[in-house]
Amino acid sequence: MNSDMHIITSKQLMVLIISTQIGVGILFLPAILAKNTGHDGWISILLGGILSILALIIILILLKRYSDKSILDINQLLYGKYLGKFINMIFLSYIYFSAVVSLRLFGEIVQLTVMKLTPPIILTFFIFIPTTYVTWYGLKVICRFSNIILFIILCVFLYWLLIYKNFRIFFLMPIGEAGMEQILKSIYPSFFAYLGFELVAIVYPYISDKEKTMKYAVTANIISTAFHTFIVIITTGVYGETMIRKLVFPIFSMASIYKAPVLDRLDLFFISLWFPAMVCSFSVYFFSAYHVINKMFNIKKNLGFYAFFIFITILLSRIPKDFVDSLKFMKLLNTYGIIVISFLVICTLFSFINKRGVRKK
């Protein structure tokens, strides 16, 4: 495998983290949060963001201690060869599971919003095409492609300027009505929006300027925290908590508020705009899964295995029966993700006890 095609800079890592975090999760979040905490969902998501930033910093400290090793090597150093391999398998299963669930959710979103009558398996295959294409060319191209997320964020802000008249601040008042307990409880579902930063543990060895990584990675997480909070605030402020509970994708519904002079409804364009964001987010998971499998089983880059892997991913993504079922898988993934991130945090602490392989200063 050509090693040059994976080398990225810290700035590219920043875009990569933003694009994994802003993708599928935020579409469901306002509705889920409104069910739990009413109009105070934005506090939960803000707190969730701060938690994720803390976790990211701790994980980066771990990675920095081993300079150019990925989490797969670190596990083997920390826990010995066999236990390490076992933990790697769990880690792989998490990444692959999240890739599969993202694909399923991605497919469901496209199906529900645009293509209601197309057979799901064909649609899944079709929306998979850009990802397979980008992933084949490696991490560098994925990072370049992820830059589109910045453009999407800009568009969302511009669109908000068009509909700011519909925003009513009293929908958000009084702050903290739901109570501290509810708000803290809602951090748990809101954490799904931030999953993705743990993949830095896999791409870390490919960063060329590691001294700046901490700065840019944290910036990335701050940007996505701000964006998520912003989205929850405006959707709640536009629709109010009672209305928002009934919507599936509040962001897309918001897009149909503005009546453009020539185009009757903007929501289709908004979904089209969001599509690349979902492609980015899914591509990173898919790339990580493919890359980790290749690394663990020493598979050379070849088209046959790649096609097989794609095929299996599509098949596995059809396991949930319907949309409600796939939401259950999403919750499962969230729990799984939080466990993995907690595990990474524990690894950091453990690396201070077992100092094998730690880079000497």
Add this chain to the structure above:
Amino acid sequence: MVMIMPFMKKISNLLKEDTKQKNEISKKLSENIIEIEDRLQDCPDVMKRKVFISDNKEAYFIFAKDIVDIDLLQRDFMNPILSMDYNELISKSNIEKLPASDIKFCYNFDSVMASIFSGNTIFLMEGMDFAVSCELRSFIKRNIQEPETEKNVKGPHEGFIELLDINIGILRRKIYNPALKFKMLTIGAITNQHVAIAYIDGVANKVLIDRLFNKINSINYDGMVVIGILEQFITDFPNSPFPQYQTTERPDRATAALLEGKLVVLLDGTPVTLIAPVSFFSFFKALDDYSFDWIFGSFMGLIRLLALFNAVFLPGIYIALLSFHYYMIPLNLLIPLAESRATVPFPPIIEALIMEIIIETLREASIRLPTYVGTSIGVVGGIIIGQAAVQAGIVSNLMVIVVSITAIASFSIPSYNMGTAIRVIRFFVMILSSIFGMIGIVVSGVMMFANLLIIESLGQPYFQPIIPFKAKDLKDVIIRLPIKFHKLRPDIAKPVDKKRGNNNE
């Protein structure tokens, strides 16, 4: 053993030479002539003029009569030689005194053959173990005209022609500076064409020059009939629809590229040159953008961006909206649209394909027809087919408008290569949008975008300066800032000297 090795080699070389053709020129003229005649079978254009020097010594002038300047040859080469004595001629220093501009000596038959066919005249004489080669060429060439495919309003109206020497001369005339260099190489196993890589020393990056030189040098092929073949040999991503090198027939465009530190490949036998490395956005620039002020340049940039979008996506959007998302169309537009669609028996994709294929056929037909027939093709295509198809109820009115807008948009893209790429992509978008609606358009758009990010031109990212982002180069992408902001050369060619103008200011 070590001592013997070179000796063995010599023997084996000698044995090889025996089996091969004779190469060294001998002192006996008759042997030489036999060898040359052997090599020149079925070459009716090569003249062998037999002359006698004083003392009845035989001598020959050999030249290809259609590519030498016969007047000059008689005046400056034959006349002086014939007026000299045999004893004078046998010494090289006397021959070097001849008034012709370029005199060389050949010692073997391979170089004799090469110089005959590059337009030189060969002089052979009894008792001389070398041949005198004199360069007095005169190729039949066409005049320097403005290229048909790349016209402009305010720029110079000259273009490259088919001869490499003249083209090099044209570039020299534009840049009076010894820093303008040409790396020469020969390619084509049969054609033996010359290729020149032009660059400006001290501006162009040596690494890129070497990379391009090695790429061209490693081509193993019969010959380059057109520069497109050479281009296909040296592209890194042959499966991408986008051109990765820019072709131009305009010396002013080539000069502008050279000044930015880019490299220009000139191929003998074609007026078209290649510029490398280039970015995606340079295909949407015409030189007129620079000869007018920045407001006009930026305006044209925006118009072309819109044209690009229309040329790629407009028919696809029409198909997607009509087939799947008719709720997107405002009601007062939907009614007339439905009325005009009511008589059409086909689904939108068939309707669009009929019209697009007609337009493409028309375009293809009009390229090869002479201009006076071309006008009537326009009448037949534009008026008769457009009007009649609507009245016959094969296509709707709006479809004709959409197709015309698309065609005009794709004509407005300055580069012909990029235009063809866009035409092909448009058909993909149309077919995908007819199956998957808006998602089909988005997926094809994302694929196109991904492809633009993947491909590289001579190792430089193709979609810069947007991605990878280069803030300093944004001055000249779509919006062109005033000329005072253009003090730095764009980064794409990795110029050694980044600043335009004198450095000591």
